[in-house]
Amino acid sequence: MATEEGGFQSSVDQILEESKGRVVDDVSGELESSLELNSEGYEGLTEYAEEAISEVESTENPYDIVGLSKDLKENVTDLVAYGELFSQKLGFLSEFQEELVDEEDIEYAEQYLQENEHLEDTRIDAEDIATVKALRDGRLYDELMSMGDEREWDTATIGDSLLFDNVNDVADAVIADYYFRGGKGLRSTMGQITQYGFEDSVDYQTVMMGAMAETFHSSTLVQDDLMDGDTERRGRDSANMIMDHVFGETGEDIPITTGNVMESWTNDLNVHEQLDIPQKSKETFVRVQDVVNRGQNEDILMGHDLDSLDIDDYKHMSMGKTGFLYGGILKMVAEHSMENLDYTEEERQEVNELLGDYTANFNFAFQSSDDLIEVLGGETGKSDSDIPNRKRTATVLTTDRAMQLQDEDINGMPAEEYFRAFFSTDPENDPTENIEAAEGVEFPENIYDNQIRRIMEEKEDIHRAQLEEWATEASKAAENMQEVRGSEDGLNAGAANLLSKAAEAMNQRTH
Known part of the structure; x- marks a missing residue:
């Protein structure tokens, strides 16, 4: 790790020298991606996804889709994201494994491999499983928080840490910690359901697109927490609190660039020549990033005069929130499947119109359920900053309209x-x-x-009525996707049912 003596000037000289070398290396290498993707060795994960989806495709319980989603994120998406992205991006990974992955983690991993036969057909080994477990357990988070216990860190002293050489290592650690904190993984799961619905299969490309969506979503959370002043995310301190803990006031803006770096990682995947997805899918992902960032701008400046706002203004703003990622991943995967199945341009247009109808109403339901949870309570780990920050949410607008x-x-x-x-x-x-x-x-x-x-x-009954209406409209669009190319060749009934249940779950999660 970094030198332990030599003082401030020595640290600065070292960083300048490393920076010069990095620039020279990057230019001489024509700024090529450092990622080495390899689709071989993940067949077991995709088979697991297909089996998991098939087991619940006829469910009548909306909560089953949440259970399926968490299962697929943990056993499929996270493992691919770790293997193809985080294991290559984290420069301190070997130190993390040496210092913070212990024998109990290895024993857990070996047992896990024995109990999960689908992993025999993959590139995932015991060391990978043990590292992912340590990340999920918050071992990286604990190391970040321990850095601020006695003092604030800066350029001169950060090399004294157990793992990190510089501030970018700390930022990368926050990125990895945010991703592996958990979450439902519904964005990636709905992508897998969509391909399964069209092709009766799930492939590496779709799993990777899901990993891109989840990583981008995590990047927006880092920045959203800073903007809203939220102090907690998924049971741990938010990125802005971590940076304040480690660096004090000098680190207050680092979550902005941390989110940007995380977003750049998703683009590193998106443009990678070995990720063989259609150009339309790649373009969709870029468009999603544009819309979500612009939607956040609209959310920040949602207006102060309730007389000038109505629910249509809210719907327009919410289409740019991170819920738009649901529509993005569905369209990306649908383009992939339609290319595999040789859909005509007319058939593509029909699918895309139905996807647009589904994802718009799903997004309204998702965003408004988030708003309602902050008022009524419900899911643990959700922020409660909307009211103190005077956000003009769906619950505010429906209350104002009804009161x-x-x-x-x-x-x-x-x-x-x-x-x-x-x-x-x-x-x-x-x-x-x-x-x-x-x-x-x-x-x-x-x-x-x-x-x-x-x-x-x-006004709870009014809020719920609006939410249920949006969820119902999304379900209708999902059912209509079965009729594209006729009932035999469109989206299958099982996938349509699961997409419908995903929309209904947005209503159920507020209870």
Whole structure:
């Protein structure tokens, strides 16, 4: 690792020398990708995916799709993502394995391999399984957090760490930790379901496209947490909190570039000549990145005047949120399958129109269910920053649309008037401070946020009705995809059912 003595100037000189060498090497190598993809050796994973999907394709329970998704992410997508991306991108991986992967991890991995016969047909070995387990267990996260226990780190001292030579190692560690924290993996799973529905099979290309979608999604979470000021993600500190813990104020902007690096990793996969997917699929992925980033801009500036906003404004904004990735992965995989099956241009257009209808309504259901969870509670690990940040969510807009003048006050202000005032001002210019000043009383912290939450909770039935409508429309589009090329050659009934259940699960997850 980095030199332990020599002081600040020595560290700077070393970094400058390494940077010069990196630039020279990159230019002389014509900036070629460092990834070496190899589709051989993953047949066991794709067979596992096909079997897992077939076992639940006739399910009537929307929660089954979530269980299937978590299973496929853990046993298929994560393993390919590790083997083809993270194991090659993490420069400190050998040190991580030497220092933080222990004998118990190896024993677990050997047992895991014995119990999962599908892995016999893959390139995944015990060391890979043990490393992925250590990442999931948070061993990398623990090392990051231990760095800030006694002091703030900087360019001169970071080389004293157990694993890392420089700030980019720390950023890469955050990237890997975010990815392997878990999540449902529904984006990658819906891609596998789509190919299975068209071809009765799942291949390496589709699994890789799913890994790209999951990695890009993680990159957006890193930046989203910074923008929203969220302190937790999936049970651990958010990236902005990690960087603050390690570097103090000097590291507060690093999550921005960390998310950018993670996004660049997905593009490294997308353009790789050995990832043999159609040009239309590659173009779709680039388009998804563009739309999602622009959608975040719209979300940030969603407006302050509720009179000028309606649910159509929300739908337009939400189509650029990360839910749009669902539509992206479905279109990428559908293009792959339609090329394999020699679909005509007219048939492609019909499929794409139905996919557009499905993913738009699925996205509205997904985004609004996220909004509703923040009000009602539900999934663990979800942030609760929407109300303090005055976000104009679906729950806000449906509450505003439905609320009539109420016979109650909030500390001297009519409830409806206060509701509008709350969402029409910046958190830094809170109208409630004026109420406190006028009455000469200091109210408990978050009392106004909690009162707003109560008003929104009272309209729960209206929020659910809107959410259910979107989920129902998505399900109809999924069913209609069976009719492309006739019922025998379109999307099969099992896949259509699973896509329908995925949409219904967006409604069920709020209960």
